[in-house]
Amino acid sequence: MRVLNLLINGDRVEVAAPEHWTLLEVLRYELGLTGSKQGCDKGDCGACTVLLDGKPVLACLTLAALCEGRAVTTIEGLLPAHVKAGGTGPDPVQAAFDECGALQCGFCQPGMMLSARALLDRNACPTRAEIKDALAGNLCRCTGYTQIFEAVELAIARRIGIEPAPRAWEAQRMPADEAERRAREFAEARERQKEPR
Amino acid sequence: MAARDLHGIGAPWGDRSPGDPENRAFEVIGKPHRKVDGLAKATGRAQYTDDLVLPGMLHAKTLRSPHAHARIVAIDTTRAQALPGVHAVITGRDLPIQYGVIPWTQDENALAVDKVRFVGDAVAAVAAVDEDTANAALKLIRVEYEPLHAFLDPEESLARSEPRIHDDSKTGNVSKHVRLDFGDVETALASADVVLEGDYVFHGTTHAAIEPHCALAQWSAEGLLTVWSSTQITHYVQRALAKVLELPIHKIRVIQPALGGAFGGKSDPFSLEFCVAKLAMLTGRPVKMLYTREEVFYCHRGRHPMQLHYRTGASKDGKIAAVDAKILIDGGAYSSFGLVTTYYAGQLLTGPYHFPNYRFDSTRVFTNKPPCGPKRGHGSVQPRFAFEVQLDELAERIALDPIELRRRNFQGDFTRTVNGQRITSNGFLACLDEVERASGWRARRGKLGFGRGLGVAGSMSISGTNYPVYPNKMPQAGIQLAAERSGRVTVFTGGNDIGQGSNSVVAYVVAEELGMDVADVRVVAADTDLVPVDLGAYSSRVTFMVGNATIDAARKLRASIVLAIAKEWQVDAARVRMANGRVFDTESTERSITTAEAFQIAEAHCDTLGSTGSYNTPTLGGDYRGGTIGASPAYSFTAHVVEASVDVETGRITCHAVWIAHDCGRALNPMLVAGQMEGSAYMGIAEALLEEHGVNRFGLHAGPSLLDYRIPTSVDTPELAALIVESLDPEGPYGAKEAGEGPLHPSLPALSNAIFDAVGVRLRELPFTPAKVLRALAEKDARSAPVARGRA
Numbered sequence: 001m002r003v004l005n006l007l008i009n010g011d012r013v014e015v016a017a018p019e020h021w022t023l024l025e026v027l028r029y030e031l032g033l034t035g036s037k038q039g040c041d042k043g044d045c046g047a048c049t050v051l052l053d054g055k056p057v058l059a060c061l062t063l064a065a066l067c068e069g070r071a072v073t074t075i076e077g078l079l080p081a082h083v084k085a086g087g088t089g090p091d092p093v094q095a096a097f098d099e100c101g102a103l104q105c106g107f108c109q110p111g112m113m114l115s116a117r118a119l120l121d122r123n124a125c126p127t128r129a130e131i132k133d134a135l136a137g138n139l140c141r142c143t144g145y146t147q148i149f150e151a152v153e154l155a156i157a158r159r160i161g162i163e164p165a166p167r168a169w170e171a172q173r174m175p176a177d178e179a180e181r182r183a184r185e186f187a188e189a190r191e192r193q194k195e196p197r
Numbered sequence: 198m199a200a201r202d203l204h205g206i207g208a209p210w211g212d213r214s215p216g217d218p219e220n221r222a223f224e225v226i227g228k229p230h231r232k233v234d235g236l237a238k239a240t241g242r243a244q245y246t247d248d249l250v251l252p253g254m255l256h257a258k259t260l261r262s263p264h265a266h267a268r269i270v271a272i273d274t275t276r277a278q279a280l281p282g283v284h285a286v287i288t289g290r291d292l293p294i295q296y297g298v299i300p301w302t303q304d305e306n307a308l309a310v311d312k313v314r315f316v317g318d319a320v321a322a323v324a325a326v327d328e329d330t331a332n333a334a335l336k337l338i339r340v341e342y343e344p345l346h347a348f349l350d351p352e353e354s355l356a357r358s359e360p361r362i363h364d365d366s367k368t369g370n371v372s373k374h375v376r377l378d379f380g381d382v383e384t385a386l387a388s389a390d391v392v393l394e395g396d397y398v399f400h401g402t403t404h405a406a407i408e409p410h411c412a413l414a415q416w417s418a419e420g421l422l423t424v425w426s427s428t429q430i431t432h433y434v435q436r437a438l439a440k441v442l443e444l445p446i447h448k449i450r451v452i453q454p455a456l457g458g459a460f461g462g463k464s465d466p467f468s469l470e471f472c473v474a475k476l477a478m479l480t481g482r483p484v485k486m487l488y489t490r491e492e493v494f495y496c497h498r499g500r501h502p503m504q505l506h507y508r509t510g511a512s513k514d515g516k517i518a519a520v521d522a523k524i525l526i527d528g529g530a531y532s533s534f535g536l537v538t539t540y541y542a543g544q545l546l547t548g549p550y551h552f553p554n555y556r557f558d559s560t561r562v563f564t565n566k567p568p569c570g571p572k573r574g575h576g577s578v579q580p581r582f583a584f585e586v587q588l589d590e591l592a593e594r595i596a597l598d599p600i601e602l603r604r605r606n607f608q609g610d611f612t613r614t615v616n617g618q619r620i621t622s623n624g625f626l627a628c629l630d631e632v633e634r635a636s637g638w639r640a641r642r643g644k645l646g647f648g649r650g651l652g653v654a655g656s657m658s659i660s661g662t663n664y665p666v667y668p669n670k671m672p673q674a675g676i677q678l679a680a681e682r683s684g685r686v687t688v689f690t691g692g693n694d695i696g697q698g699s700n701s702v703v704a705y706v707v708a709e710e711l712g713m714d715v716a717d718v719r720v721v722a723a724d725t726d727l728v729p730v731d732l733g734a735y736s737s738r739v740t741f742m743v744g745n746a747t748i749d750a751a752r753k754l755r756a757s758i759v760l761a762i763a764k765e766w767q768v769d770a771a772r773v774r775m776a777n778g779r780v781f782d783t784e785s786t787e788r789s790i791t792t793a794e795a796f797q798i799a800e801a802h803c804d805t806l807g808s809t810g811s812y813n814t815p816t817l818g819g820d821y822r823g824g825t826i827g828a829s830p831a832y833s834f835t836a837h838v839v840e841a842s843v844d845v846e847t848g849r850i851t852c853h854a855v856w857i858a859h860d861c862g863r864a865l866n867p868m869l870v871a872g873q874m875e876g877s878a879y880m881g882i883a884e885a886l887l888e889e890h891g892v893n894r895f896g897l898h899a900g901p902s903l904l905d906y907r908i909p910t911s912v913d914t915p916e917l918a919a920l921i922v923e924s925l926d927p928e929g930p931y932g933a934k935e936a937g938e939g940p941l942h943p944s945l946p947a948l949s950n951a952i953f954d955a956v957g958v959r960l961r962e963l964p965f966t967p968a969k970v971l972r973a974l975a976e977k978d979a980r981s982a983p984v985a986r987g988r989a
Contacts, residue, residue, distance in 0.1 A: 028248075032250075033241075034241075034244065034245075034247075034248035035240075035241020035242070036241075037245070037407070037408070037457070038247065038409075038487075039407040039408065039409070039457075039490070039903070040490040040902065040903045041489065041490065042490065042902055042903070042904070044490075044902055044903035044904040045407055045903050047407055074241065075240065075241035076240070076241045076242075078240070079240050090236060090239060090240055094236070094239035094240055095239070097235075097239050098231055098232070098235035098236050098238075098239045099231060099235075100868070101229070101232070101868040101869055101871070101872045103232065103234075103235050103238040103239055104458075104696035104697065104698070104872060104876065105406070105407070105408065105455075105456060105457045105458040105459075105695065105696025106234070106238030106239075106243055106455065106457070106696065107245065107406075107407045107408045107457025107458060107696075108407045108457075109238060109239065110241050113239065131911075132911045132912045133911075133912065135910075135911045136910045136911050136912045137910075138911070139407060139903060139908055139910060140407070140911075141404075141405055141406055141407050141458050141460070141876075141880075141908065142458055142696050142872070142876050143872055143875060143876050143879075144875035144876045144877075144878060144879030144880075144914055144917050145879070145911045145914050146871075146875045146914075146917050146919075147868075147871070147872055147875065148911070149911075167868075167871075168871065168875070168917065168918055168919060169867055169868065169870075169871030169874075169919045169921065172635065172918060172919065172920050172921070173867070173921070
């Protein structure tokens with residue numbers, strides 16, 4: 001057994017765990033933070049993704065002993081952090097995933113949302129291609145990813161205060177020129193955000 | 198009450214907002230509402246089976262066979278039982294009663310009795326204080342095997358009946374054979390202008406839901422067994438547990454917690470459900486078992502490998518005259534749903550095209566491989582691949598546009614198929630129009646330059662089946678509603694929400710019917726102690742059947758509330774309307790109360806407020822043996838156009854885009870429908886390009902991990918455009934049909950057809966690996982080379 005001092009979702013916690021346990025085992029079995037999921041236990045699926053000092057890592061491949069003194073953010077930590085920072089309700093990424101239908105079975109999504117959160121923390125206005133790259137380590141079997149990309153883009157649009165591009169299924173149900181205009185306006189606004197002031 | 202009594206052709210919503218994408222005539226239906234469990238899943242609060250922990254819980258593990266086919270001579274568990282921390286060890290002798298999802302083919306044991314039939318077959322199970330101890334105990338179990346000849350090739354299973362994989366089989370190693378003839382195929386083929394003949398191969402794929410199977414059992418001092426399981430059919434698990442454990446069914450409670458994906462892969466009862474139950478009964482402690490990812494691959498129940506031979510005859514203007522199919526199905530080691538698979542392989546091909554003559558001959562054989570079962574588009578994805586590629590070959594042969602060919606053969610709506618299935622609404626032509634428009638087909642097909650092309654395919658799929666897996670006259674879907682004075686309504690449903698959003702659909706229906714906010718409707722689901730029986734999430738039955746049962750219950754509840762309010766106000770009941778969270782008098786709109794106030798008045802007048810509803814299909818199907826298998830109260834229709842390119846140097850295919858047009862009747866929530874369409878097309882393209890559930894010559898899985906079994910990442914997935922087509926169905930809830938399985942089918946053949954448009958080769962064998970592409974290109978070059986030389 002080893003005693004670990006961890007900073008979990010902003011709280012200092014002391015926990016004793018077997019030497020060989022992974023961070024995922026400590027989170028799920030010792031701390032009851034079951035929001036981080038085990039899909040493969042081999043680092044293939046990304047469902048266990050958490051943020052370690054703000055960077056996404058695979059908790060199933062991270063030895064808990066290596067996390068001594070470090071800050072871990074799990075899916076359970078996002079809403080309280082958002083509220084503490086003066087927001088209301090869930091983190092904008094969580095709200096957008098909910099509103100866009102990105103949560104079908106929801107099992108891969110805690111890891112997916114944390115990867116998305118980390119992306120937006122380092123790049124406030126990523127392009128669709130940058131979003132795809134950032135989420136490439138998180139397998140989703142339900143959605144075909146489209147509604148996930150749309151959710152991340154909704155969070156971006158909210159942040160910069162513009163209307164998001166119409167979602168793929170919405171675009172097919174509105175006049176083509178209107179769908180194109182909205183997509184263009186969103187892309188332009190996102191580009192403007194990227195330009196150095 | 199049957200939907201036909203409720204709705205009929207002149208359904209009350211029949212003319213409500215046709216073609217209006219905003220669905221203005223509805224308050225809730227047709228709008229992109231959030232899911233009832235969305236935020237619970239977004240915040241990590243939703244509890245899946247493996248998230249549950251009970252005090253004193255033990256952990257269980259399974260010992261699996263290293264042999265593909267062997268007799269068990271002896272098992273010695275004494276050393277395992279003596280290991281400190283081990284509480285119980287069980288083998289096949291502890292659970293000798295067989296089960297199986299289809300009552301007539303029950304050939305499975307929770308743990309092998311006398312024989313193992315594939316590498317990974319379960320042999321023993323251990324319950325211990327923790328996983329490490331349970332794993333250590335498995336290593337101490339001694340099993341003596343006598344290896345038998347292993348059948349790994351379905352052709353061999355067809356040819357040789359000894360040794361028998363199932364000793365008591367009366368048909369050798371044949372699991373099921375079906376041959377059905379409709380019309381006169383031979384005469385029609387003999388007189389057809391064009392006859393195409395070809396062989397096609399489907400390789401076998403698996404579900405790969407991200408949540409591995411998990412079950413937890415608790416045995417109480419009162420003799421009640423509770424099992425939490427990652428199942429998509431609680432009712433069948435409950436029935437199977439009762440049989441195997443010899444317990445009265447009402448002493449068993451099965452609960453499905455949040456479920457991390459299924460796609461058909463959690464439809465069968467699985468070994469772990471029986472093992473945790475038995476171990477909990479033996480130890481008096483709660484017991485949990487979680488499969489490793491490797492075990493999930495071996496438990497499988499994925500899409501059957503099939504070898505398909507098709508002959509299609511047609512007139513020179515492209516009218517299909519006859520179709521003749523011969524199919525060999527590799528079933529793996531057990532029957533599972535195989536009886537149904539064997540029928541579906543033929544029965545579900547008879548739309549959206551009319552053909553007057555049809556024959557299919559399908560044979561499912563046992564092999565010593567992980568058992569196959571139902572995967573999204575059960576039994577019909579493989580034949581659809583073969584047939585739609587052959588239709589493309591037909592279009593090429595007679596120099597007709599492939600979309601036009603499909604239009605010419607459209608079967609129409611409100612008709613009957615050659616095998617006697619009743620077709621109601623049919624929006625297939627609109628699906629073709631949509632994919633043709635959105636893909637720019639006319640301007641772009643054949644004009645993208647060598648190496649890039651467009652392909653089309655169509656399909657038909659069922660919205661549930663009229664035949665419950667065990668024959669009975671009770672409802673297939675049941676709903677109970679409870680309303681109380683706070684203004685809250687609770688729905689009790691046996692429907693299994695597996696991520697497709699069925700709990701949300703029942704909440705939308707109740708909110709629509711009672712004019713309430715969706716947020717004021719709670720859903721209690723998939724807990725057999727609390728909800729009426731429902732047959733669960735399979736065959737795309739939930740929206741159609743549970744939706745109709747919910748309408749039935751909600752209208753009864755509304756009627757009793759409206760009657761009470763009418764009495765209170767002393768007006769005619771026809772004047773009382775529930776909408777926008779209020780109840781009001783349509784002729785004197787200042788008279789208006791909240792829903793909660795209305796519930797209080799109704800509770801005072803009537804009693805505790807509640808209602809029940811149910812759904813059963815009308816009598817359907819052809820009048821012949823097997824004629825009800827594949828009979829559905831409504832069929833969905835789909836067309837895809839795929840854009841793909843081929844790198845002729847490497848043989849690598851890139852799928853750029855899929856336009857998915859799907860006739861789902863009314864889209865009760867277009868966002869959720871689009872999610873099903875996108876997810877289906879993603880899965881279909883993945884099966885065509887990347888995924889292969891391969892078993893090597895030792896019976897070992899070729900790559901039982903999510904790295905080696907290559908499911909697409911966010912960067913591998915093509916652009917997906919969901920084009921929702923709504924052909925309101927007369928019997929569906931508000932006109933709805935299915936959306937979860939149909940939109941997968943055309944992806945595979947449309948990709949093959951796009952590759953033909955791109956580089957002129959026909960890929961008839963899945964998956965389309967670079968090696969196969971290069972081989973096809975080389976064969977094409979070899980064919981054209983003499984001609985080129987002749988010209989020179």
